Structure formats: structure tokens, C-alpha cells
Amino acid sequence: MNLSLTELRAAYTAGTVTPRDVMAMIGERCEQYRDHNIWIHQLTATELEPYLKRLEASSPSALPLYGIPFAIKDNIDLAGVPTTAACEEFTYTPERSAFVVKHLIEAGAIPVGKTNLDQFATGLVGTRSPWGACKNSYDPSMISGGSSAGSAVSVALGMATFSLGTDTAGSGRVPACFNNLVGVKPSIGLLSASGMLPACRSLDCITIFALQCDDANAILAIAEGEDATDAYSRNNPFANHARHYGLWQGSVRMGVLPAEQLAFFGHEEYAQSYQASLAAIAASGVELVEVDFSPFIEAARLLYEGPWVAERYIATSPLIQKRPEALLDVTRTIISAGDKGSAVDAFRAQYRLKTLRKAATAVLESVDCLLTPTAGRPYRIDEVNADPITLNSNLGYYTNYMNLFDLAGVAVPTGFTASGFPFGLTLVGEAFTDRRLLSVANRLQQLFQLPLGKGQGDYQPLASVPVKDQQTISVAVCG
């Protein structure tokens, strides 16, 4: 049995397993993979007991996420458990769970623990943590990707059905790619950020890692919802409700990058996996058209070279002002630059971004979605330790623009390299096309039929409702 939502719910309903059994099995797996540095805090038996007791007084039919284990990135609050953001001196213990966590728990989900991350969610590598570099689920010498490192690896290795990450630069997508997972980077504001420690508050999203798209859609449906206390929370339009998720059938046109805008940073295997994935997608009847990715590339650079680093500075002050040595060297180096810029710089960069966005809009209007590699290449942990900033930047080449442009994205596995390392693509659309993207991603999962996570069983086609342009069918008539 894997921990996919469907299988686990079926087992609970059949009575072949109980939440207590599942949590015991997860405890063993956590022990088995201890040196992967996945967890900052794993819930103790005492901490788990109230969740299990509550479920024992309920039933699978009463709660949509009855007994579903999930992992929480340690920059998102779980009531009564410390939030560290991978910085010991920053640690606080919240009284309340984050809005999203609260809704998931109310629906019956069980928190397994708080996961390791790049300190203050600044990084795409998963190595920038005093709790140790989080190791890749396929190859422990390789990075997990970050910053939502432990959240991704915990799902890939069967310690959770799904997990919560966060994504400012690509932290909800890069680790999905390197660990053979679906990574949903929702539209900004679809999931409330209340109870999440900001990285760049105007750009942050809570994200979902899952084995397959059906799970991600179901989890999203529970987690989403407008939150009056989060100024960045937004109302989800009807066309993006969970009911519009399914299997995208018929014609679809995707924008792909011209050869000269692709970058694999010397990694031949990823270049080959990309070409193989595209060939299979084209052969399946998807129309691929080349689009100009240059505005996306320029916007991506703005995230760390522009004024948005000031937001990271705000998020970590006053600690970074009073005790800068409390931060890792690399994290302090990056974030402390955020104190330098002027308001004039900030507005000039926002003007430039607006111009780039206009060009990006024209690109997105010409296709059903954009399709890019999720990451240009993976790195070994020792490579990243030797050159922590440049290699991290390379990982953001295909991701850093997304929240600056207020877009939605779904990372989906599409193959393995010749050496057996996971490779994946990201589907990109305008804000509030989350369900459309998930439906297309579902089609890609059905096309590739890859095994799930790392050793979590075979893919099985699930969603059977054909979805095609459903959002233009629902019509409200007033008269």
C-alpha cells in the first residue's frame, strides 16, 4: 500500500488499517531515513495522541481527509510546535495553526512533523540549514532541491500523503522535480498565507506536494479559501473551483522555449530528458509552439538582483539587525543586501517588471499554457556547498519569474535520466488557472505512467471526468 489519498482512504474505509497503524509505519520510515535530514521536528507520540483520539471517535466517511498524514514546512505554523524557519534563534511557538493547516486538520489530516528547509525559505537547494542538507530521495549524494526540501522528500519516501511547502522563487517546484512529485504552486492568495513566515510577503505562496494530480486537487480543495485576515488572500473564481479539475482531453497548445533560450548548465542528461519528454508529448497530439521566453528570463533575474530582497530583510528583522551571526553565512549574505536599496530603485524595478509582464501576457494569451523544464539541472550536495550562490541562481532560471508575474504553475514528473534521476516539466498559466493546469498535468501523468515518488508504487489512472474548456460552459443567466 502506498500513501496516496485514494489508496489510503480505501484502506481506512475497508477497515484494513487504522490511523494509528499508519502513523506507526511512518514512524519506522522516519527512523529508516533519519540521515536524510528531512525533519526539524517530528511529532512525538504524546503530540500525536489527540489527533488519533479524535479520529477514533470519528469515521472515514465523516472526514474527507480522515487519517491522512501530511508534512508541514517549518516556516508554516502548527499550534503548540515550534516554528524555526531553520534558524534556531528565530524560533517561536505559535498558539494557532496557520489558516491552511487548521483547515486540513479539521478535515481529518494528521500532521507528521515540521520539515527541514533552506533557512528563511531563501534558496532552491535544500542544503542551507543548520539541521543538515536534506538528501535527495533518489540519490542521497544529490540535493533535494529547496527551499521546501523536507516537505518534498517526506512525500517521495512515503512518510506523508502530501505536504505543504512554500514558494517565492521556485521552492514548491524545484524539489518536486528532483523527487518525482507533483508540485502545485497555486495562484497567489488562493491559499491563505496567514501563519506562514513571509519570505517576500507580496509574492509568497503555500504549495502542495503530492504523488499525483488527483491528490493535489483534493487537498487544494480543502486548503483553499479566502481569508479576511490575510491581505494577499483572494477570492477563487468559479471557473477555478475543484469541480473543474479532471482529465484534459482533446486539443491543447503549449508554448515551449526556442533552443537558444533553453539552459541545462552543462547537464546533458537533463537536456536529453527534456527532448524525450517533449517528443512524447508532441506524439500524443499536443501542439507545441515556440514562444519568446526572454521577458520571463529577465523578470527571473529581478527577484534577487532587484529590490524584492528588501522583503526578505523585512521578514527577518529585527533578528538580522540585532544578531546577524544567528543566520547562516550564505543566508545572511543574501538577505542583508535587502537593506541597501532605495524606494526609487524599488519603483524603477516595478516599472520594468510591468513592461516585462505585458510581454509575458502576450505570450500566455497565445497558448493554453506554457511548458518549461522545472529545473535546468540537479547538483550534488558537495557541488552546492562549494559554490552556494551561483548554482542556486541556476536553479531559478525557469522558476523565479512566476510569482513576480502573478502566475500559477504545476510541476509534473515526465521522465528519468539515463542515470535514473527524476526529471519534470512545469505547466504555467495566468492566476486562477490552477485547475486547468492540474487537469493538463493529469493528462501528462497518464501519458507518462511513471512510478510514484520514490518506491511509492505504480501510477494508476484515476480521474475519469473529461475536462475541456469547462470554464466556458457554466453560464449564469439573469433576466
Place this chain on the structure above:
Amino acid sequence: MNLSLTELRAAYTAGTVTPRDVMAMIGERCEQYRDHNIWIHQLTATELEPYLKRLEASSPSALPLYGIPFAIKDNIDLAGVPTTAACEEFTYTPERSAFVVKHLIEAGAIPVGKTNLDQFATGLVGTRSPWGACKNSYDPSMISGGSSAGSAVSVALGMATFSLGTDTAGSGRVPACFNNLVGVKPSIGLLSASGMLPACRSLDCITIFALQCDDANAILAIAEGEDATDAYSRNNPFANHARHYGLWQGSVRMGVLPAEQLAFFGHEEYAQSYQASLAAIAASGVELVEVDFSPFIEAARLLYEGPWVAERYIATSPLIQKRPEALLDVTRTIISAGDKGSAVDAFRAQYRLKTLRKAATAVLESVDCLLTPTAGRPYRIDEVNADPITLNSNLGYYTNYMNLFDLAGVAVPTGFTASGFPFGLTLVGEAFTDRRLLSVANRLQQLFQLPLGKGQGDYQPLASVPVKDQQTISVAVCG
């Protein structure tokens, strides 16, 4: 004959008058009101001749704005004529007209000239200009309001059918109020800002002054349209097209301010005019409900106390860096503060704004539109000269928040004070409710039946198409 669009078009069609006659009459009026300091550059006979020649080779039926005279605020480009922004050393002569100006001229409109303004569009008074304080059309000892001073007064005194202003803080609304005009502050991006000198580029709008709502709607229909070269330009949704303008009938609910949030700054007559206007509106069947204006008030203060002044600094550099003495003292004092703020300040203010916007959204969702005084009081020119910054701030109390919140507004005359000075209200709605607001403003114009501008004849009901929630009737069906 007044210069309203309907009357002038009727006269052209009947052949009782030619564009050449109209421009000659306007020339005389400009001479008559020379000491009002309305114009920075009035087109010479030589400059006008190509426009007149072109019209003589065409006909009223061929051009929707055939022979319609209009004034252009002198921070908007007219090809071949200097743009000064009321700062001589800043002056340049553009080769091309602004996007909006170009479309109006193509439709047959004739530019009368470039109008006086508060230097660099920084001010709501109309006195901050080396070309002299622009005098009010009703009382030359009073301010015209600004910054679109000359544009408003030129229409009020019958030198143009309509005029273009700009609005960042309230410059398209305050002068409408003080000169008995309709002032349309469109949604940001509905009118392209290409060829407009920025004040705060992320907030600026080109605006329209007209004698009545019908004219404003017709002009808007010609001037609007997405512009690929303006990054802030936006597509106009179908529900906001010109066809949705008309006369709003049936029930309407407006949000009004509780007494303690009203401010008339000691001006009893404006306070009385406000109460009289509200009483008449309520008596006509409009439902008035009190709403909390406090988030709007706090946002208004952010415009000059927050980082957005950095945008004004960007717009005037490098002149303000190299030759600060080229600016008026008051303008330099305000704008040079824009160099001080940090990117950290800028993002902190944007966070605060986002929180206030959330509260404002809740208010706007509870009513058809918001209804406020357009300005709390008028001032004499000598009063403003004696205290140029504080009194200017007072004028922004009801206006400064609007573009920070990305809202649309229509200022409409609703009465005269006991001393005979114009008073008006502003209708406020979400972005792209421009036509809805204009339709409600039209209803108020029909209710109050005030004379037009200053001495421009009586109001005559025009739009006869009842509009009520038309935007929910058009249904696209795909199948």
C-alpha cells in the same frame, strides 16, 4: 449655442456653423479670459490650419468628433507643440501625440491648446505654476483646483467641448468640483498613458472634463483602448464598454460617510451643500447607507507621506538632480523628499496599503458605489499662496486614496453654495465600473438639472436608454 458635443454636432450637421467659425469664437473667448491663466500654449492660426483643412475635406457624418474643440493639459503630448509640465527648463517638443490625443484627433477633434497646471502635476490647487495661478471660472479670487487647472476652466468657460486632464491624487476631480463640471477619473489603464509625463507612473490616469455625462461617455469611447506600448494599459472588459452607459434607473444603494469621518475644514457652506445634496438624492429614492471610510482616509495619507513620492522624483529626474532651482520652491520641496526612502519603506507601505485595500473591498462590495464630497472646501488663491502645503493636503482628503486602491471615480456637480460657488460629489467604484458610475452620475445630473459649466446653458436630459445591471444580461454561450 454651447459647446456640448450634442449641440455642436447638431450645428455642424445642420450646416449652421463650421469648425472655422467655432475656432474663431473660441479664439475670442481665450482673449476675453486671458488673465485667468488658462493656457500655456494656445494653438496659432498657422498651427490650427491643417486641422481645419482636413475637416473641410471631410464631413460631420464621417468623423464622430468632427470639429470638436478640446484642451490638453500640458503634461500630455501634442505633436509639434512644446510639453512644459509648467516647468520651462523641462520643456521638450514631442514628435508624436499621446496615444489618446492621436485617437481623438483622428476622430475629428481639434486641439485648442495646452493648458496650465500645477507644476509636474503635483498639487490640487492650480496655483503652482510659473504661468500664474489659474483662476476659477465662477470667482477669479478662488482657486480653480488642480493640478488639471486650465483643462477644467477652459471647458467651464466655453473654450472647449471637453478637455484632457490627468489624475494621480485627485487632479481630474477637484477642478471638476470647483468649476461645475463632470470629471471622469477612469480606471487605471483604460486610457493609455503613452505620451503623458508621469507623476506617479504606477498610479497616473488621463482624465476627461465635460459639461455632462453623455459627452464624457462618448469621448471616453474614442479615447480608450489597450495600448501595447504602455505597460499600465489594460484591456477593457465587455461589461464596461460604451454601450453599457445610459441612465441608471431603479434601486441604487450608495455608501456615505458617517458624520465623524466627514471633513469640511471650517467651510460651513460646503457642509450645507453636502447635506442638501444628500437629502435630495435620498428623496429621489436612492438608498444611502453609512460605511466606514477610515481605510480610505489612511490610504490617502500614504500617497504623500509614504514612498510613492519616489515616483515623482523619478519622473522629474535628472532635472531635479542637476538644476533643482528650475522647480518652484513648493514643488521642489515636495518632490525632493522622494529621494530619501528605502526599498524597505516602500514594501512596508505596500503591505499596509494591501491591508487597507482588503478593508476597502469589503466596503465597496456592500454598495453599488461610494458617494463622497469631491472636495471638503474651496480656498482663495491668496490663502493657498500663504500656506501652500497644508491647504493642498486638505483638498486630497476625499481623493488621494483612489488610484492607490485602483478604483474608478466620476465627479459630478450637485449644487451651488449659498454664495453661488459650485459643489459636487464623487461616485466611486471598483476598476472597470466606469460606465456604471457614469450612468449613475447621469441620473444625478438629471435629478439636479444644474446649468452647465459657467454660463454654458441649461442642462438637457439626453441619454434615454435605461440602464440597470445591464452587465449581467450579456451572456456568451459556447457549446
